[in-house]
Amino acid sequence: MSDKEKLTPLMRQYKAVKAKHTDKVVLFRMGDFYETFENDAKIASRVLGITLTKRSNGKAADTPLAGFPHHALDAYLHKLLKAGLKVAICEQLEDPKLAKGLVKRDITEIVTPGTAVNDKFLQSGENNFLGALWLGDHSGVLALSDISTGDFFFLKDSKKKIRDYFNARPPSELLYSDEQQEIIKSFIPHYGGLKTPLPDWIFDTVYGREQINGHFRTHSLKGLSLEEGSVEIRVIGAVLHYIKENFQRQLAHITSVRRIHLNEYMGLDQYTIRNLEVFRRLSGETGEGTLIHVLDQTSTSMGARLLRNWLLQPLQDIKAIERRLNYVSLFLDQPKLLEDIQTILREIPDMERLTARLSSGKINPREIVQYGKGMVHCLALGQLMQNHLDFSLSNPGDLQAVAEKIRDAFEENPPVQISDGYVFKNSWHEDLKSLRDIAYHGKDFLLNLQNTERERLGIPSLKVSYNRVFGYYIEITKAHTGKVPGDYIRKQTLVNSERYITPELKEYEEKILTAEEKLLELESRLFKEFTDELTQSIELIQTNARIVAELDVLACFAELATRHQWVRPEVTEETSLEIKGGTHPVVQSLLPPGESFIPNDVYTDTESDQILIITGPNMAGKSTYLRQIGLIVLMAHIGSYVPAVSARIGRVDKIFTRVGASDNLAFGESTFLTEMIETANILNTATKRSLILLDEIGRGTSTYDGLSIAWAVVEYLHNSSDVAARTLFATHYHELTELEQILERLKNYNVAVREYGDQVVFLRKIIPGGADKSYGIHVAQMAGIPLEVVNRAKDILHGLSGSDHILPDGQKMVKPSIKGTEQAVQLSIFEAEEHEVLKEVKTIKIEEMTPLEALQKLNELKKKL
Structure with a gap:
């Protein structure tokens, strides 16, 4: 067997x-x-x-x-x-x-993770993307679709930009062809979502065109910004194929696919998003301590998702930035208008995800009513905003007609399940009232029949009853059988009574027994017909939902500006950056009551103050200062007011940050390797319009290696015309402050410190000039290092600084020489004997020397050193 x-x-x-x-x-x-x-x-x-x-x-x-x-x-x-x-x-x-x-x-x-529309799986304030990726020799195509909202877009760009975009917003699930499986795995090795390889034929161009034309009912791809035979068609077609095969529901809410042009947005790679703690703290946790936690005061889930998208795609178009800022200013000037708008916004459900539930056949009667009320509230917002700026809803008359139809059809508070009954109003269909009367008020009919028959026949003991064998019947005692009329039909004889039926009772019995079934069938059919018709209005509703989401985010910005006294930034085409009285929006929100954040200024431009070297001890606030500048610039480019007294910001095309120590040991990347990867990304990608924020470059290796790398990075950023970006460089290498004498566009700043005996106080204020020491031992003492260790460290530092010191074994400790073996201590490379060499280097005219003369001169200088 x-x-x-x-x-x-x-x-x-x-x-x-x-x-x-x-x-x-x-x-x-x-x-x-x-x-x-x-x-x-x-x-x-x-x-x-x-x-x-x-x-x-x-x-x-x-x-x-x-x-x-x-x-x-x-x-x-x-x-x-x-x-x-x-x-x-x-x-x-x-x-x-x-x-x-x-x-x-x-x-x-x-x-699957990429096709889920279940509320328990989805985060209300975040998109859930299904992605598809195709890589060419030099470029790539990425398509992302959120089935829960209907959002669908694609982008084609260099492989570097595609990878940065992908890593900044990784989808829940990624599709790719079998033939590219190994290439893509190596392209995004750190991706943690579900990887779904598909047969190669699904990524075929001809098949992709069929999928696109079939879904969007188009005859030409040009209306979707697609060229015949382009790689984009493969990727978009693969997404549509996968959704249809797995989602197995209607996709009417995916009404369009749009092209994203990355040059329209500020570049933010995964390192910058992480280092600025935009969505997660450096520890990986979400919530308090992140920028999104501070900024997300939106009233709707749609607004919350849009805010995240704005933070991932800050604008480059100054006119578009000004448009958003104008709305924020309007709300600040009219606080009553802002209050009224937010009151209405709080009543609006998640119209985008309700639309997806409608399209997929998952929506229930109660959600339909919420849907209709949401439309009414959208129309109310349109009325409030009709005389302000360029705000207008899309076809408000049609939207109102849909809302009124829902109001006319459904009960005010219908059940979630159709089987529970009373979904539609009696007036919506002629049979609803009669069937409900029979199904839910049958006992009243029987009681009326019983009273009528008792009075007509003069039999006060007559009863109308029911059992499963005979159904409904009339029971009369044998004492009154002589009064039984001829239309009564005897069904059963008992000891003391007779049971009868009548044609009228039999007919009503059939009605009662089938009424509930017919009622359920009727309301189910009416619901299906209604939702099918409502599906025709999906694009209208989606368009207005997106308009409302934008209004929600702008109202949120105004609320934040009012609450925190933020100011309107000025974004210009200049290449300077000037912030006065700037603060860190996240740190400020975490301070205990009564404690204030010390504001700081910054000025940098590409002409005179291109690179700012910032020195000072740990815990003094250098990293916070760098991050707050990055966050203020980011906020300005999404159209938000910023935490400062004033801010004039020359448009930034990319923000790069290298802040703090981190590693990726699971993928064989140490702290120093991670630091170098991030630094390499900056040096290879930055432009004159970029903003570079560097913190402690070179600290992950030995002192001389690290100092040499830091020195070379600063020189490269200063001397390379393609990457001469506005740069803030925080460091413990005090030797770098000497570069102010060599590099004309470099300026020194430090975090002010006050010493009182053995104690130090960090003033958190950035002032001109370089720091003269690190105060590392003071920080160690503040951290609770045992006093014996602290005192010994002071002795060792004293010895290393020039004076001989007696070691525990009685021998003298001698200060190491730079000429000797490399030591893990921080020493100045600008010794007195080197100054003459430096002066000579400054006078050399390399452009007038032959290669051989240059080598000879280099050998001569080396001997002097």
Whole structure:
């Protein structure tokens, strides 16, 4: 007997389903439970924390089994998707009570991390993207689609820019062709989402064109900014194919696909987003301590998602920035208008995700009513804003018609489930009232019939009753059988009474018994017809939802400006940056009551003050100062007011940061290697319009190596005309302050410190000039290092600084020489004997020397050193 013959019919059915979905966890519906079998059961038990049991299947060996109640699907599905798994839901296609033999079952829905629309899986304030990637020799194409909102866009650019964009907003799931599997894995080695390779034919250009034209009902691709035969068609077509194959629902809410031009936005790579702690702290945690936590005071989920997108794509167009700032200024000038707008915004549901639920057939009656009320509130915002700036809704008359239709059709507070009844108003369909009267008020009819018959026949004991055998009947005692009229039909004789039916009662019995069924069928049909018709208005509703989301973010900016007394920045085409009284928006929000943040100024430009070397001890605030400048510039480019007394910002095309120590040991990258990778990215990508914020370059290696690297980086940023960007360079290498004498566009600044005996006070103020020492031992003492260690460190420092010191064994400790073996101590490379050499170097005219003369001169200088 074969293994197949040993299986029960149920398990043969399961095996047939699983064979088609080997890469997915199959949730197999059995009565009130979803069951998983075999390896799926082991996975489900581990991920969901449910008990793993066994099921005996005929003569076959016991099969691992794990299941959960069907009503808990949303919660468990959320966990499976978070674990990066694909799930196939196998439902019962017929009522088990009516089925003959084995209940028919089949896959009704496939859910993956990139195609989920489940509220428990999604974060209300974040997009959930499905991505597809194709790499050429020098360029790449990336497409991203959020099925939960209908947002769909693509970009084509250099592989470097594609990688930066991808790493800044990694999708939940990534599609790519089998032939590019290894290339893409090496291209984005740190990607942690679900990787889904697809057969090569899905990325075929001809097939892609068919998918695009079929979905968007177009005959030409030009309207979608696509060229015939372009690589973009492959990627977009692959996304549409995958969604249709797995989502298995209507996609009417994906109404367009748009092209993103990266040169329209400020460049922010993954390092800058991380180092500025825009969405996560350096520790990886979200929430308090991040910029988004401070800025996200939006009133709607749509606004929260849009704010995140703005932070990822700051504007380069100064007119567009000014437009946003003008709205913020308007709200600040009219606080009552701002209050009224935010009051209405708080009543608006997530119109974008409700639209996706409508399109996919998942929306329920109560959500439809919320949907309609959301439209009404959108129209109210349009009324408030009709005389202000360029704000206007899209086709408000059509939107109002849709809202009124929902109001006319649905009960004020319908149930979530259609089967609970009273979804539509009686006036919506002529049969609703009569069926409800019968289904829900049948007892009133029977009571009226009983009273009428008692009075008509003069039988006060007459009763109208019901049982399962005979249904409804009229019972009359034998003492009154002589009064029974001729239209009564006897059905049963009892000891003391007779039971009758009448044609009228029989007809009403049929109505009562079928009314609820007919009512459910009618309301279900009406709901399907209504949602199908409502689907025709999806694009209208989406357009207005996006307008409202933008208004929400701008109102949020005004709220923040009012609350924190922020100012309007001036963004110009200059290449200077001047901030007066700037503060760090995140640190300031975390300060305890009564404690104030010390504001600081900054001025830099590409003509005279291009590079600012900032020295000073640890804990003095250098890193905070760098970050606050980066955040102020970022906020200005998204159209927000900023935390400063004034801010005049020459447009920045990219912000680069290298702040703090971090590593990536899981991928073989040490702290120093990570530091060098980030520094290399800056030096290879920055332009004259960039803003570079560097903190402690070269600290991850030995002193002389690190100092040499830091020195060379500063020189390169100063002398390379292509990368002569505005730069702030915080460092502990005091030797770098000497560069002010050599590099004309370099200026020294330091964090002010006051000494009181053995104590130091950090004033958190940036002032001109270089620091003369690091105060590292003072910081160690403040941190709680044992006093014995602190005192010994002072002795050693004293010895290293020039005076001999007696070691514990009685020998003298001599200050190391630069000529000797490299030491892990920080020494000045500007010794007195070197100054004459430096003076000579300054007078050399290299351009007038032959290569041989230059080598001879270099050898001569080397001997002098």
